Amino acid sequence: MSNIVYIATSLDGYIARKDGNLDWLNEIPNPDQSDFGFAEFMQRIDGIVMGRHTFELVTGFDPWPYTKPLFVLSNSMKDVPLKVRDKAELVHGKLSSIIESLQRKGFQNLYIDGGKTIQSFLKEDLIDELILTRIPVVLGSGIPLFAEMPLELRFEHVETKVYNNMLVKSKYIRKH
């Protein structure tokens, strides 16, 4: 079982502009319409875990980008919007309990998404794999992937792939 982060950042470590805007990501030239390995990654995972902020962002995506069940971390939401009720489910409580419960239900490999959610998982050392794609831009400001925490985590480098001589995607696994 693995909790996996799969995310793109600017060279200065931002995952979005301060207002959540991803224009700098979407503007990347992509003549071959590559998904840079995303479909292959989605096949590997059993479910997606994200926070409310990211969920509210992706509910606007058309077409729906995920082929696996989505679990939304929220202590305040009562229900997910009707149009995604067959795709997403609310979960709440302690992260470790949520993960245990999902694992018992057969969700072994989870895609952990969204800045705050990733940071919460890292703070509890619940991330087993980081797949980080570096975009060749220094944004100057934005929402950072990492937050300060009183914890140091070592990883092992597994592989690095370069896409379109532009994106550098590195895969790391937690070294215990």
Next chain:
Amino acid sequence: MSNIVYIATSLDGYIARKDGNLDWLNEIPNPDQSDFGFAEFMQRIDGIVMGRHTFELVTGFDPWPYTKPLFVLSNSMKDVPLKVRDKAELVHGKLSSIIESLQRKGFQNLYIDGGKTIQSFLKEDLIDELILTRIPVVLGSGIPLFAEMPLELRFEHVETKVYNNMLVKSKYIRKH
């Protein structure tokens, strides 16, 4: 002419611990005593520019790590220590004027080093090349390579090399 950054960071973007400690860098297993391309890089450059903090750190290095003249940015220092007077020289004033003056003296390719110095150069869009080496550790806190700035800088990816299946070194040039 190029102003070049050549630096290692943790996955969360730190170049040193909060107290400047580089133990996490020095502890990297290196059975072949590789310099990960540093000597080759030093051959390419004509001089090094760094701030006082980094200078005070490197004056303690034995042996002296540089084969090219070093220019220390400082408005407060009166002189460099006697033991490095043949290797280092003080410079002060506006960054762009310092660079112009060094270029007139034949220093075309400059290695820009030290967190604050790199940030000052980036803020004035004076960096032409970034060579970033990612170390597979999340430090949790430290001195960051990048600072917030009201400026977005696009780069082109030139190449990525992986050393010891551990260090990921990517070279980027400024895209104007």
